[in-house]
Amino acid sequence: LIVHGLFADYDGTLAPAEVDREKSRLPSVIEAGLREIASRIPLAVITSKDFEFIHPRTRFADAWACAGGLEIRLSNGKTFATRKLRDLTVGLSYVYKMIGERFYIERKLGKSGRLLVFSIDWRRGQEISRDLLGAILNKLSQEGLCVSYNASYPFVDVFAAKPDKGRALNKLKKMLGIKGEVMFIGDSAADNPAFDKADVSLCVSHGQPLDEVRSEFVVDYDKLDLFLSSLARNELDFSPSLPHIRSK
Ligand SMILES: [Mg+2]
Numbered sequence: 001l002i003v004h005g006l007f008a009d010y011d012g013t014l015a016p017a018e019v020d021r022e023k024s025r026l027p028s029v030i031e032a033g034l035r036e037i038a039s040r041i042p043l044a045v046i047t048s049k050d051f052e053f054i055h056p057r058t059r060f061a062d063a064w065a066c067a068g069g070l071e072i073r074l075s076n077g078k079t080f081a082t083r084k085l086r087d088l089t090v091g092l093s094y095v096y097k098m099i100g101e102r103f104y105i106e107r108k109l110g111k112s113g114r115l116l117v118f119s120i121d122w123r124r125g126q127e128i129s130r131d132l133l134g135a136i137l138n139k140l141s142q143e144g145l146c147v148s149y150n151a152s153y154p155f156v157d158v159f160a161a162k163p164d165k166g167r168a169l170n171k172l173k174k175m176l177g178i179k180g181e182v183m184f185i186g187d188s189a190a191d192n193p194a195f196d197k198a199d200v201s202l203c204v205s206h207g208q209p210l211d212e213v214r215s216e217f218v219v220d221y222d223k224l225d226l227f228l229s230s231l232a233r234n235e236l237d238f239s240p241s242l243p244h245i246r247s248k
Contacts (some may be wrong), residue, residue: 001200003236004180006037007169009194010047010054012187013204016221018123018154021106026057033228035060041236042176046165046184046194048117048148048157050108063172067108067116068148068163068190072171079111080171085160088115091145092158095120098136103128114160121155150189152208166193183238185224189213200238202227203248210248219245 011017014034015024026034037043044063047054051066051073058064063074072080092115095105104124108117120136122128133149137156140147146159157163165186173182184191184198187205189212195201196214203215204224219227223244230243240247 001181001238003041003183003200003231003238005042005044005173005176005178005182006034007044007046007172007182007184007194007198008034009165009184009186009188009191010045010049010058012206012208013185013191014045014224015057017187017206017208020104020124021053021121024053024057027225029225030228031060033225033232034058036232037228037236038062040232042178044172044176046168046172046186046191048108048119048159048163048190050116051111052109063176065165065168065172067110068157068159069165069168069171070116070159070161070163071110072168072175073111074175078175080175081110081112082161085114085116086145088118088145088158088160091140091143092118094139094143095136095158098132098139099128102126116160117157117163119155119157123154127154148190153188163190164193165191166197169194169197185219186215187213191215202245213248215248217245218248 042062046065048068070082104121106119110116148157181199183200184194185202192214201215202217206221227244
């Protein structure tokens with residue numbers, strides 16, 4: 001199967017998961033593999049992060065689906081934004097009231113300055129208590145907000161509309177004019193809609209539980225760069241017998 005477009009998640013997939021926002025960087029060996037592939041086919045990042053974060057870290061990409069796909073931007077400036085967005089300000093002030101400065105709150109903005117996602121993140125410092133987290137999740141869901149939380153990860157994302165990385169993948173394919181097969185690389189159940197829509201789906205394993213992840217193949221994080229260069233060397237012809245990957 002010839003890969004005509006490569007799409008990938010960022011956190012936990014291309015870059016290590018448990019890193020503070022400002023410190024997160026793409027390892028140079030992975031960047032080299034991606035650049036090699038991006039010189040031949042369209043490459044896009046599908047992330048829950050915002051453009052301001054993802055763009056400087058992956059400038060060589062052709063497109064970025066940000067905030068779980070609520071905003072898509074191409075390198076030529078073309079933008080697609082989800083129209084129906086909930087106002088997150090009430091939910092956000094509730095969260096500030098409940099947790100104050102104890103945990104990091106990340107605000108992810110769209111091109112127009114609109115708040116698309118906010119995240120509560122306890123990667124640094126103390127763990128959030130179950131009771132406090134439960135109360136916050138309850139309240140935000142009651143407000144009708146779209147809350148995404150997976151107990152294996154130390155953060156919660158609250159979206160202004162339902163994120164769907166699968167829809168983002170299809171939209172990107174169209175916007176980038178990709179006619180053939182595409183590959184998606186991710187690392188969590190939040191990536192399942194994109195794994196489902198891709199022709200080849202690969203999960204990066206970094207020690208997280210994989211039972212809920214719906215990818216067809218798995219690669220260890222420290223072998224991802226080697227896999228990317230072997231795919232490039234193989235003329236982008238994906239085969240299950242390529243080195244460094246295994247069936248899930
Ligand atoms: Mg991820």
